[in-house]
Amino acid sequence: MNQLESEGLLLPGTRANILENALVLITPAGSINIRGIQDLKSSAVRTIALGKPSTVPAGMYATQTLEHFGLLGTLQKKIVYAKDVRAVLVYVDTGNADAGFVYRTDALTSSKVRIAATAPPASHDPIVYPAAVLKTSRNPQAARALLEFLEGTDAQHTFSKYGFLPAKNPAVKN
Numbered sequence: 805m806n807q808l809e810s811e812g813l814l815l816p817g818t819r820a821n822i823l824e825n826a827l828v829l830i831t832p833a834g835s836i837n838i839r840g841i842q843d844l845k846s847s848a849v850r851t852i853a854l855g856k857p858s859t860v861p862a863g864m865y866a867t868q869t870l871e872h873f874g875l876l877g878t879l880q881k882k883i884v885y886a887k888d889v890r891a892v893l894v895y896v897d898t899g900n901a902d903a904g905f906v907y908r909t910d911a912l913t914s915s916k917v918r919i920a921a922t923a924p925p926a927s928h929d930p931i932v933y934p935a936a937v938l939k940t941s942r943n944p945q946a947a948r949a950l951l952e953f954l955e956g957t958d959a960q961h962t963f964s965k966y967g968f969l970p971a972k973n974p975a976v977k978n
Contacts, residue, residue, distance in 0.1 A: 805934040819936040821971035822954050823963055826908040827865045827923040830896050838903050838920045841873055853895040853904035856885040865928040866905035872927035909967035
């Protein structure tokens, strides 16, 4: 979205942050050894799944979080990288990883994992989903109406059922 805006491709005044998500640490549903991010240092934790940071935003956020807590170097030998967030979820829900970092919305799709901790928002870049109308839109009025709908109570209620959070700063760039 930043690139589209910097290239002047957005209709002025239409950019808005619609939703946010949270980064969570998950474990297999029956696991009780991990209750927080610091517990990843335990010798009982052998494998931690992350999305590949160079191609998976959740992996980048997880890396930032581990750096924030001063754990990345210590845990490097335990980390296995996956091609995407869904693969991380599968590694954990099949027991092939003791823990992993995924979006809250993904964690809520599986009864085979539990959320052990939520990464503090200050530990990583914001996870924000923006929307805007393009200048080249064939029907800018309909596009604006869609944006208004997405920001409205009904849509936000539906998004929240799937684990999304309302944007704290709807008009702020991410």
